[in-house]
Amino acid sequence: MLRSRSAACVVLALLLFVVLASTAGCGGHPQGPVVRKFFVASRMGDATTLANLALTAFDARTEGEVVNLSIVSETPEQVAPLQLKALAEAFRAAQEAERQFTDKWDAYRQVNREAIRKVHAAVEKGLTLKGPDAAMQEELSKWEAEGAQLTKNVSEAREAISRERPVVELSMRNPLKPIDATQYDGVLATKEMTVSANMKMPDGQSAKKTLVVTLKQARMKGPQGDIAGNWIVTNVASAPGGARP
DSSP: HHHHHHHHHHHHHHHHHHHHHHHHHHOOOOTTTHHHHHHHHHHHHHHHHHHHHHHSOOOOOOOEEEEEEEEEEOOOOEEOOHHHHHHHHHHHHHHHHHHHHHHHHHHHHHHHHHHHHHHHHHHHHHHOOOOOHHHHHHHHHHHHHHHHHHHHHHHHHHHHHHHHHHHHHTOOOOTTTTOOOGGEEEEEEEEEEEEEEEEEEETTTTTEEEEEEEEEEEEEEETTTTEEEOOEEEEEEEEEEEEEE
16 A cells, blocks of 8 residues: 555656656746747657647757757737738639630630631741731730739739648647638737757757747637637747857
């Protein structure tokens, strides 16, 4: 009985030590555990954990391992409106315009198949077109220019979404209550946290570095109320003059 009670006390003491160690240096910094978890996962090469809390990497093989850290400071939150919903609507509109153009072009091509064939054959031979053939060549140039512009519009709209969507979707990830972030308005909060890290460098040497970690959180406005996402790590950089042996 005494032995069992002693064993339980040892386990409790170990758990308390783990909790205290994991939260040391995070007092007054609610996002501190996220930063700490990121560096632990980076040190362990835990790709699954990193995929759920970061859009950046801190490769221990090249950057070194963060053995432990303390939080030096953090900036106030900067909040900016999200454009994801509007960007998604613009993307769908661009796709629809391209689809309608393709349908019209297919119909036009069917009706004018022979005239189009004659123009293409003459161009391949380097001939100068006149009359109806020249008019058709000009018309085909207009079709080509319009099609190219619509394709460009779709590509640019897709790129605009790709710049904002990964941050929002990772922050809002919840397997139990998944949402389509493109259907919501909201804001994106950003802050930077400066940490002092004791490092084990790739060559085995010890060093102390000051790192600046960028964190972001999406906050969406839904019909059932506001939805706050998780804070995620989006960038890690060395502070100017932040490395010391």
